[in-house]
Amino acid sequence: MIRFVLVLAAALRVTGATYTGAASCAPCHTAIHKEWSGARHSKMVQPATAASVQGDFARGAVTLRGQKYVLAKRGGAFYVTESYLTGKATEHRVDYTLGNRRIQHYLTTLPDGRILVLPPSWDILRKNWFHNFDIGDPDESGDVEAQLWNKACYSCHVSQEEKGFDPQRVAYRTEWLDFGVNCERCHGPGSEHVRHYSALVKPTDPARDIVLQTRLDPARDTMVCAQCHSFRDIFVPDFKAGDDFYDHFVPILEFDEPVDKDPAYWPDGRTRRFSTDAFGLWQSRCFLKGGATCVRCHVDAHDTSIEKAKQLRPDDPAICGQCHADVVKAGTAHTHHRAGSAGSSCVECHMPRSVLSIKAKIRDHTIGVPVPENTARHQIPNACNDCHADRDAAWAAEWMNRWWGEASRRKSIRRADAFATARAHDAAAIPNLLAIATDAEESPFARANALGYLGSFKQDPRVFPIFEWALGDSHPLPRVIAALGMPRGPSAVADLTRALRDPMATVRLAAAVWLVGAGVKNLPGEDGRRFEEARGLYFARALLNSDDGAQQVAAGRFFLLTGDASRAAESFSNGIRIDPGLRGQTLDFLNRIGPEDPLYQSAQTILNGLGTQ
Numbered sequence: 001m002i003r004f005v006l007v008l009a010a011a012l013r014v015t016g017a018t019y020t021g022a023a024s025c026a027p028c029h030t031a032i033h034k035e036w037s038g039a040r041h042s043k044m045v046q047p048a049t050a051a052s053v054q055g056d057f058a059r060g061a062v063t064l065r066g067q068k069y070v071l072a073k074r075g076g077a078f079y080v081t082e083s084y085l086t087g088k089a090t091e092h093r094v095d096y097t098l099g100n101r102r103i104q105h106y107l108t109t110l111p112d113g114r115i116l117v118l119p120p121s122w123d124i125l126r127k128n129w130f131h132n133f134d135i136g137d138p139d140e141s142g143d144v145e146a147q148l149w150n151k152a153c154y155s156c157h158v159s160q161e162e163k164g165f166d167p168q169r170v171a172y173r174t175e176w177l178d179f180g181v182n183c184e185r186c187h188g189p190g191s192e193h194v195r196h197y198s199a200l201v202k203p204t205d206p207a208r209d210i211v212l213q214t215r216l217d218p219a220r221d222t223m224v225c226a227q228c229h230s231f232r233d234i235f236v237p238d239f240k241a242g243d244d245f246y247d248h249f250v251p252i253l254e255f256d257e258p259v260d261k262d263p264a265y266w267p268d269g270r271t272r273r274f275s276t277d278a279f280g281l282w283q284s285r286c287f288l289k290g291g292a293t294c295v296r297c298h299v300d301a302h303d304t305s306i307e308k309a310k311q312l313r314p315d316d317p318a319i320c321g322q323c324h325a326d327v328v329k330a331g332t333a334h335t336h337h338r339a340g341s342a343g344s345s346c347v348e349c350h351m352p353r354s355v356l357s358i359k360a361k362i363r364d365h366t367i368g369v370p371v372p373e374n375t376a377r378h379q380i381p382n383a384c385n386d387c388h389a390d391r392d393a394a395w396a397a398e399w400m401n402r403w404w405g406e407a408s409r410r411k412s413i414r415r416a417d418a419f420a421t422a423r424a425h426d427a428a429a430i431p432n433l434l435a436i437a438t439d440a441e442e443s444p445f446a447r448a449n450a451l452g453y454l455g456s457f458k459q460d461p462r463v464f465p466i467f468e469w470a471l472g473d474s475h476p477l478p479r480v481i482a483a484l485g486m487p488r489g490p491s492a493v494a495d496l497t498r499a500l501r502d503p504m505a506t507v508r509l510a511a512a513v514w515l516v517g518a519g520v521k522n523l524p525g526e527d528g529r530r531f532e533e534a535r536g537l538y539f540a541r542a543l544l545n546s547d548d549g550a551q552q553v554a555a556g557r558f559f560l561l562t563g564d565a566s567r568a569a570e571s572f573s574n575g576i577r578i579d580p581g582l583r584g585q586t587l588d589f590l591n592r593i594g595p596e597d598p599l600y601q602s603a604q605t606i607l608n609g610l611g612t613q
Contacts, residue, residue, distance in 0.1 A: 016192065017188065017189035017190065017191045017192040017193070017209070018189050018191040019159075019160050019177055019184050019189045019190065019191070020184070020189075020190045020191050020194055021177050021178055021182065021184075022036075022042075022159075022178050022182040022183050022184075024190060024194050025183045025190065025194075028197060029183075032302055033183075035300075035302045035303050036183070036302045036303070038303070039302060039303035039304065039305060040100060040101055040303075040304060040305060041180055041181040041302075041304060042179070042180040042181065042182070043100045043179075043180055044098065044099070044100075044156070044157040044158070044179070044180040044181060045096050045097065045098050045107070045157040045158050045179050045180060046096065046097050046100070046179055046180070047095070047096060047097075047179070048077070048078050048094040048095055048096055048097050048106065048107075049076070050076060052097045052100070053078055053094070053097055053104075053106075054097075054100070054104050054122055054124055055071075055078075055104060055106065055120070055121075055122030055129070056071075056122070056127070056129075057071040057072060057073045057078055058071075058073070059071055059129070060072075062120060062129045064119060064120060064129065064130065064131040065119075065131045065133065067082065067083070067084050067119070068083075069081065069082050069119065069120045070082075070089075070091075071120065072091075077093055077094070078093070078094040078106070079091050079092065079093055079094065080092050080094060080106060080108070080118045080120055082118065082119060084119060085116075085146060092108035092116075092118060093108060094106045094107070094108060094118070095107055095108055095109050095115070096115070098117065098149070098153075098157060100124075101124065101305075102123070102124055102125055102357070102358060102359065102360055103121060103122070103123060103124060103358045103359065104121065104122045104124055105117050105118070105121045105122075105132060106118045106120065106121070106122075107149055112169075112170065112171040112172065113150070113164070113171045113172030113173050113174060114148055114150060114171075114172055115148070115149040115150050115172070115174065116146055116147065116148060116149065117132055117146075117147040117148075117149055117153075118132070119131050119132050119133065120132070121134075121135075123359060125359075125360075126359070130359075132147060134359075135358055150163055150165070150172045150174045150547070151163075151547050151548065155227075155228075155234065156181075156227075156228040157180070158176040158177075158178065158179055158180065159176060159177055159178040159179075159180065159181060159182040159184065159185050160176055160177035160178065160182075160184070161174065161175070161176040162174065162175050162176070163544075163546075163547060165546050165547040167546050167547070167552070167574040167577065167578065168574075168577075170577055170578055172547070181228070184241070185227070185228075185241065186211070186213065186224050186241050186301065187210050187211045187212070187241055188210060188211040188240050188241040188242055189240065190210060192209040192210075193207060193209045193210040196209055211224070211240075211241040211242040213241075213293070213295055213301070214295065216242065217291075218287065218291035218292070218293050219244075220242060220243075220244065221293040221294070221295065222278055222281060222282070222287070222293050222294055223243070223244065223245035223278075224241045224242075225277075225278055225294045225295075226245050226249075226278035226279075226282075227239050227241075227245070227249075228275075229275060229276065229277045229278045229294075230245075230249070230251060230275075230276055230278045230279055231251065231252050231264055231271075231273070231275070231276045231279065232249040232250060232251050232252060233249065233250045233251075233252055234248065234249060234541070234544060235248060235249065235250050235505070235506045235509055235510075235537070235541055236248045236505045236506060236509065236537055236540065236541065237540060237541070237544050244476075244504070246476035246477060246480070246504050246506055247504050247505045247506065248505070248506070249506070250477075250480055250506050250510075251279060251445070251448075251477065252264070253265075253269070253445065253448060253449045253452055253481070254267075254269045254419060254449050254452075255419070255422070255423075255449050255452030255453045255455075256452060259423075262356075264276065266354075266374075266378070266380045266416075267374075267378040267379075267380060267416050267419055267420045267423070268371075268374055268378070268380055268412055268415045268416035268419060269283070269415055269419060269445060269446055269449050270283065270354075270364065270366045270368075270380075271355055271364070271365070271366070272354070272355060272356060273355065273356055273357075274355055274356065274357035274358065274362060276355075277294075277355075277362075277365045278294070278365075279445065280355070280364055280365030280366045280367075281294065281365045281366075281367075282443065282444070282445060283366045283443040283445050283446070284365065284366050284367040284368070285367070285368075286323070286367045288443060290323050292323075292367075296319070296322075297311070297312065297319050298312075299311065314342070314345045314347050314348055315340065315345060317345075317346050320346040320347075324346075328346075331344070332344060335349070336399075336403050342387055343387065347363060348383060348387075349369075349370065349383045350367050350368065350369065350383070351363040351364055351365065351367055352364055352370075352381065352382070352383040352386050353386075354380075354381045354386075368412065369400075369404075369408050369409060369412075370382035370383040370384045370385075370396065370400065371409045371412045371413060371416075372384060372385065372393035372394070372395075372396035372397040372400065373393065373397055373409065373413050374412060374413060374416045375393040375396075376392075376393040376394065376397075377416065377417065377420070378416050378420050380416060382396060384396035384399070384400070411439075411441075411442065414432055414435070414436065415436060415442075415446055417429075417432060418432035418433050418436060418450065418453070419449060419450075419453060422453035422454075422456065422457075423453070425456065427457055427460070429453065430454070430457055430460055430462065430463075433450040433453050433454050433457075434450075434454070434462060434466055436449075436450035437450040437451050437454060437466055437470060437478070438466065438469065440474075444473070444475035444477040444478055445477065447470070447473065447475070447477075447478045448477040448478045448480075448481040451466070451467065451470050451478055451481045451482055451485065452481050452485065454466060454467070454485075455485035455487070458487035458488075463487055464487045464489045464492075467482045467485065467486050467487060468482075468489075468491070468495055470482035471483065471486075471495055471496075471498070471499055476502075476504040476506065476507055479499070479502060479504070479507045480504070480506045480507045480510050483496060483499050483502075483507055483510035483511045483514055484510045484513065484514065486514055488518070492514075492518070493515065493518060493520060496511045496514050496515050496518075497511075497515070497523060497527050497531075499511035500512065500515075500523075500527060500530040500531055500534055501530060505537055508530070508533070508534040508537065509534055509537040509538055509541070511534060512531060512534035512535050512537070512538060513538060513558065515531065516535070516558055516561045516562055517561065519561070521561075521562060521563055535562060538555075538558060539567075542555035542558075542571065546574065547578065548578070549574075549575045549576070549577075549578035549579030549581075549582050550575070550579065550582065551575075552571045552572070552574045552575030552578065553571070553572060553575035553576075553582050553585070553586055555567075555571040555575075556568045556569075556570075556571035556572035556575060556586070556606075557589065559571055560599060560602060560603070560606070561599070563602075565602035565605065565606065568602070568606060569605070569606045569609055569610075572586050572590075572606060572610060573609065573610065576610065583610075586610070587607065587610065590603045590604075590606055590607050590610075591603075591607070
């Protein structure tokens, strides 16, 4: 039986409201609007003007990765000439800037509507040019060809964005309401609020027609920030402030990452790459036990400049002291380091700069303890050896044992050992993975990551019961991973049919994908209606990813299995049109469907259609 622990979130979802844009907020919230307008969130993407462009275009030309780029400014506009994309020198007008604090990128719009990130990027702090591929392809492997902003950066840098992709023309008409992160990204659609407070008789009670993070429970509060500050897959479009993150997004976890020299996670599952601060916080005891939120520390959400926030100074323990007053009061008796030194700073020890950003290191939001053992075994940094670089991890572990014992590090060590062993396809990881997946004291991220790795050992008889169990986990993340990776078993269809009743749309969609893959076409009664609705969610997701060739080919398979040959043919055709390199594998898949298969005739019809494409 599915064992849901349903907790009523103190969420406020403004129903029936529409988006109005940041300008409609300014008349009543003048000071806040002014502060936001001058801060980073409003300037994530801006029109390229003399005021917004920070790069030194007066240099005339730069050579990056062996390629020459000509930089120019004429009539108030900025231009980059490159020969990388087409093999011949082409001048591009810079239409937009991306970033304004440490790094600034330059975007141009091609005739087919693609918005590309041009290779030259500006390092604001160091005042020099570098190649944009230094971020996505630091080893110069050649795997990264060009960064397509409409696709790769969708949904965060501007507000109320619509891709506007036309798969028939393979062209974009991308539009958005406001540049940057506007008011309604964090407060929800504002039309009702504007209407109420523009009336002659204005409400006198506290506003209930707009979302305020401070009125949400800690989970929903942090989800407002997580819509951007997370490494996630959009399963269900149209997230609005106040929604449940897991009703729309599925985190891309460590187990699902390819082997990479620059991975998104450390081997223990903690975040390694930037822009995933929410995932760090959600793994922390501060959030899981203490209900800490982003705005508990970043108290001014309208200006998130860390350098301006006095409460975030490393030498100020006040924020930590709100919950850990006894530790702060103990001072050096707790830290065993000189007062005022880095070793007595809460954040230097518990939030070291182990997350790699663009040409910078930022603080780890898992807010944990140093684990020197994981440094020795898995090359995961720890705060002790970050400072005492002349000492080894064994030395750090010895002193930690003397001062604090080793109990607080056991689970971190278990996670790192289990995940690293599983990544090496070693079945010796199974006992620890099983223990993590069923440990309520582990974070949902750890439980889900353990499940993901257990999916590589589906033949082990211990694995299937754990996936069944995880479908009833109290948190939606393990449930969705269980639904996506469920091993085949005698009760699997019944288990996933029950999962169609899950309150989270992502779990229902995942269950539908599994059932379709297992050959289930219809279900009786209410289960059949739920199955149809969940398949509808998949269709909406396929539309969102209509500019992704691989996603369209996958959608073609899904629709063919459901018996919808028309949609299947359209998806296959679109996928190949977007990425002709997918043609071979698509034809192979369809040709493998033999005459004895009920799908044979549909496959042949689709093949005939593709043959003329």
